Structures are given as C-alpha cells and as structure tokens.
Amino acid sequence: MALLHLPRLRFSVLTSSRSLSSLSNSFTIHKFPCKNAFFINTCTVFSAPKSTLTTSEPIPISHFPETLVENHVEFSLEKLFVPPETDVSCDSANLSTRILKGSNIVLSKYARDAQVSQAEFVKSSVRTEDCPSDGLPEFALVGRSNVGKSSLLNSLVRRKKLALTSKKPGKTQCINHFRINDSWYLVDLPGYGYAAAPQELRTDWGKFTKDYFINRSTLVSVFLLIDASIPAKPIDLEYASWLGQNQIPMTLVFTKCDKRKKKKNGGKRPEENVNDFQELIRGFFQTVPPWIMTSSVTNQGRDEILLHMAQLRNYWLKH
Template sequence: MIKKASFLISNTDYKKCPAPTKPEFAFIGRSNVGKSSLVNMLTGNKNLAKTSGKPGKTQLINHFMIDDNWFMVDLPGYGFAKVSKSIKNTWEKMISDYLTNRDNLVALCVLIDSRLDPQKIDLEFITWCGQHEIPFILVFTKSDKQGKSKTFANVAKFLEAAREIFGEDPQYFITSAQTTDGKEELINFIEAEVQEYYDSLK
C-alpha cells in the first residue's frame, strides 16, 4: 500500500518533467471520469489531486512522488472539457508529446466510466495508444454508481470493443473512489511493475 505521496511539479512540457530515473504510471481519461478522485483514493490523500465537478480542471502534467520509489502522473482529461479549440489542441500536443517521449512510463492507466456504453472517444484513444506502442491498462471508474450487473455488462461491452481492435482483452481493473473497490488490486499491480522495472536495471 502507498505510505507517502507528495506533489512534485506541474508542467506543460515533457522536457521539464522530473528526470526519468524512476518508473512512472500516468492516469488519463475523458473529462469528468473521476480521475482526480481515483488518484486521491489510491494514495489515501483526499487533497492530493484537485477534484472538480467541472470538466477540464486538470490542465497540466502533474507529477507526484510515491513512497520515494515511483512517479504517479495526473494528466489532463480528453474530450468534453469546455475550453477553446486552441487550448484543446495545445493539451492534445502536450499529452501526445509526453506519452511518446517518456521512456520510464511503465503503464498508462486509461480511465473508463463504468456507467456508460463504450464511448467512441475512449476507443479512439486506446487505438492511438496501440498505434504508438504505449503500454496501457483500463481502469473502470464509478462502479458504485449502479448495480454490479450493470457495471459488469458495461465492462464486458467495452472489452468486446477493445478485443475487436487488439485481438485480446487489455488488462483491466474495476474501481470506485467512494468505496475503494479495486484499490488493493490496482496498487498491487503497480507495485509488482515497479519491482520488475528495478529488477530489469540490475
């Protein structure tokens, strides 16, 4: 489990991000998918990432140091943020530059709203990740907002759509920031990947 989490730095340019000396896990998703709430739930610090009911709150690449051992990165959401087209284009370039240039990025956690049928924008984004060989996992959020059968049905639909793109199911987790469902499984996955990262350097 995460014992210590602290904010490091915010940037608009991947070149100014912390030196890539530690494994990195980034979190991204459609605007208002519950990204900041998930980051806060995983770290046990409800004030770590700024949460807002207003889409587009996260506008920078935000780095957090976790247990002095790995970086957690909160990225701007994509999609429905009410911002100008020029700002949206700037965000998209900032995100794509970051994702394609961080050699220490172990996994991109792509957040998917479990209340919804598969969204075109999410499928387009994971397709882009596949095309650019960016390692990603799916993290379904807000699983507490409807019954389990509805959650599982929506997850199954998304996995089926993803299977059509990739020929296999991406690794995935089902979470709730409110009930902490999925917290242990997701942190265990990250910690195992962190260990593997350091082992590979030996």
C-alpha cells in the same frame, strides 16, 4: 507464446478501415517484428513496461470469485494477464486465489511493496522535457474529462485533496507529477473529450500529453480510465487504439463501478458495461490489456491497482 521484452512492446493492433467511431467490423492486422524473445508456459504476452493478454472472448465478471481466498475456480489461461516468471497451469489448485478481485490479473512474485506511506505533489509541466529528471518509474492516469482521474489518485494515496477534483470537466490542465514513497510517481494528465476550455487550449493538451506518452522513457504504464457507469464511448476506443498503435503500455481501469442504473430506465450495471467494452475492444486489438474495476467512493479496486502497479514497477526496475 513468445514473451517480448522491449522498451516498448509491439502491440498488435487491429484498426478499422473506416473511422474508429463507426465501430466497423472490417479490420487490418498490423504486425510488428519480434526481437529479444524468450518463452514462458502461458498464452499471455507481457513485458516491462507493457502488459497485454491474449483472449478469445471477454471474461464475464460473474466468473470471478467474490474474494481472493474462495475455492478453486476454473480459468482459461488465455483470458488472464499472467506476469513473466510466473508458473501457472490450468490445474493449479490455487490459481483463483492469485487473481486480483474484479480484474483479469494474476499476482506474481513482483507484487510487493505496494502500500503508499508517503505522497507529495512535485510539479506541473506542459512539456515532457520539463518533467522530473530523477529517473524514477511512473504511471500515468488518463481518460475522458470528468472520468474520475484525480479522485482515483486521491483514493490510491488515501488523501482527499492531494489532486484537486471538480465536477466541472477540465480541472486538470498540466502534466502533474506526484511522488510516492520517494521511489515512483503517479502522473495526473488532462482529460480528453469535453472540457470547459477553449478548443485551442484543449488541442495543446492533446499535443503535450501524446508527446509525453511517446517520449517519456520512465513511463512504466498508462492507466486508461473508462467510466463503467455508462455505455462505451467511441472516443475511449479511439484513445485505446492510439495507445496501442504507438506501442504505449496500457491497463484499463473501469471507474464509478459503485453506480447502479435502474433496469426499468434502460440503464446497465457497471459489470455489463465492462463486458460490453471488452467485446468492442476485441474488434480493435489482437490482444486485450489487463483491466480492473474500481470505485473512488467505496475504494473498490484500490489495493488491486497498487498491487498491479507494484509488480509492473518491480519487474521494470529489475529489467
């Protein structure tokens, strides 16, 4: 499998011949040219800043060990996100100890300096050209309104009110930059979908957010937040497809994984919704992005996200 190293890795996206919201099974593969390719001994496509994996079917959550130090478990390499310069094989005795809990992500040598010791709000912008110009790498958080972006950001930095949160959708209305350890940024973006704001304003949010994704040269990866406490929404699939078609780096972050729905009321557990989303996204992507399960209430996935960001960031800086 060729490993592509490009400013924007070519994302092989499957798009429906009809509206994405129809979840049609009729798709067309868009192929992109492969340049500057080199090889690794896995079936996973990765680049800095973009990271994707090849998969034939979603990974049941139950296949993952309860901790990172349990006995060896057999994993199919094509179902895992394997970073570059990472030597893994199917008979590796300790591969299971290198998979981040509640994810499909394998740790690499670049997963270092992951802890947050300092965090500060820098500025809000509504134009990409007004964003910080210091060249530091950054990770953008985006998702449906009220999916928990600001709550996740606060959890990552262990600050309750660094990013303002609200039960009322649409609290975040600008591109908000938060500098971490004076060396990289977390970026909180307006949510898409419902928000308590006029349609004209929400349209403006969509325009400057997408302009930021396409033109921000220091963007390492977009972390697309998906609410795991409810079934998959077509708008989330549409947004993921848009990111893929525009070659934007992406990691799926499943939020609210602490919420449990009662079976007798017809609700599904978060891990079931995660599996369902993977099934659906397989219809839109030839390769599936890395994913992590999280909860801002219990801090589930906090360390895993920081380690994943660290290995993406350090590889991006080196290359």
